[in-house]
Amino acid sequence: MYFQNQSDAIQIYELLRLQQETLSVHENCFRLVDHQLLTIDAKQTKAALLREVVIPVFIRYLISFKEQEFLLSIIQSKFFYEEHEEQIQILHMVQSILEGERTDIPQKQFSKSRERLVEEALEELLTEERDFTFESFIQFRLREYCQRLQYYVGVGIDEYKLEQEYQVYIEQLRHTIRQQTHYMSCVYVVHEGSDRFKLYDHSLLELNDTQREFFSANASTTPKTLYIDQRVVAPLVGMAPSAVYVYTNDPTEGSIQLLRTIFQERVVLYSLADFFSVCTNYAQEEVDF
Numbered sequence: 001m002y003f004q005n006q007s008d009a010i011q012i013y014e015l016l017r018l019q020q021e022t023l024s025v026h027e028n029c030f031r032l033v034d035h036q037l038l039t040i041d042a043k044q045t046k047a048a049l050l051r052e053v054v055i056p057v058f059i060r061y062l063i064s065f066k067e068q069e070f071l072l073s074i075i076q077s078k079f080f081y082e083e084h085e086e087q088i089q090i091l092h093m094v095q096s097i098l099e100g101e102r103t104d105i106p107q108k109q110f111s112k113s114r115e116r117l118v119e120e121a122l123e124e125l126l127t128e129e130r131d132f133t134f135e136s137f138i139q140f141r142l143r144e145y146c147q148r149l150q151y152y153v154g155v156g157i158d159e160y161k162l163e164q165e166y167q168v169y170i171e172q173l174r175h176t177i178r179q180q181t182h183y184m185s186c187v188y189v190v191h192e193g194s195d196r197f198k199l200y201d202h203s204l205l206e207l208n209d210t211q212r213e214f215f216s217a218n219a220s221t222t223p224k225t226l227y228i229d230q231r232v233v234a235p236l237v238g239m240a241p242s243a244v245y246v247y248t249n250d251p252t253e254g255s256i257q258l259l260r261t262i263f264q265e266r267v268v269l270y271s272l273a274d275f276f277s278v279c280t281n282y283a284q285e286e287v288d289f
Helices: 006-022 046-077 084-098 114-126 134-141 143-179 209-221 233-239 254-266 272-288
Strands: 030-033 037-040 186-193 196-200 243-247 267-270
Touching (some): 006 046, 037 046, 114 134, 114 143, 134 143, 143 233, 186 233, 186 254, 209 233, 233 254, 243 272, 254 267
Antiparallel strands (some): 186 196
16 A cells, blocks of 8 residues: 555554554564555465454544544535634534534434444455555545545534524623613522423512513514523513522523523522522511511
8 A cells, every 4th residue: 555645654554563563463464665655464364464453453543543634624625614713613513423422413323334434445445455545545435434524514514503603692692681771680580390480570579471571572672583582581681680590400401501601690590499498588578677
């Protein structure tokens, strides 16, 4: 096998030698000539050598060392992202998908893994016992693997765009809050479970539907293209309180997470049980007064 890039040749050669030593294959089967030509000379164990040493090494090198290069090339040449910062952000998104960290993102399920696609291409080529270049192998034999990468880049770019839009959405809501009149110093948000929320003003009086609609209307300065949750988010944006006290047993609930993102340090989390203590103390203060 001939390599145009000496770095690829040297790294693969070193990995082959290491794998050979790990498997206690004592026969010196590999030679690297002029840092570019890799030869394999195995008199009796060639099939086993290919299966146990050569193919695993090439799979590891392509997936672990070259795949990032392939992904960046696709991002730039197929999807025309030229800015380095954008390329890196998209790359990280795609890698998180490939590594199974983003199961929340809709994507196809494939019967063959990327590793298996590379393995099949190598098996087909190496059994032909012909000379070839590393670069031609990538270009002509790894087409299905590269198509798989291009699919994941497309998925990653779609998610990247959604996240960019989400950040704009959040910034526009924050801008609205900064521009709003502060109708209340604080608001109590009580999450009773599932999608059940109640809002209370600074006097612990519950806001009814009419009041919620009134304050939601104050949030109408936000762009019409933005969807705002009318149960909780819109009224709070309209009130623009200085403090938002959230009582919940599920701080990971979507609306609560969104409130924390929008209002940032204004949001203070408590357990649901704490709200009953607040009500009891407030009632006692009213009696004492």
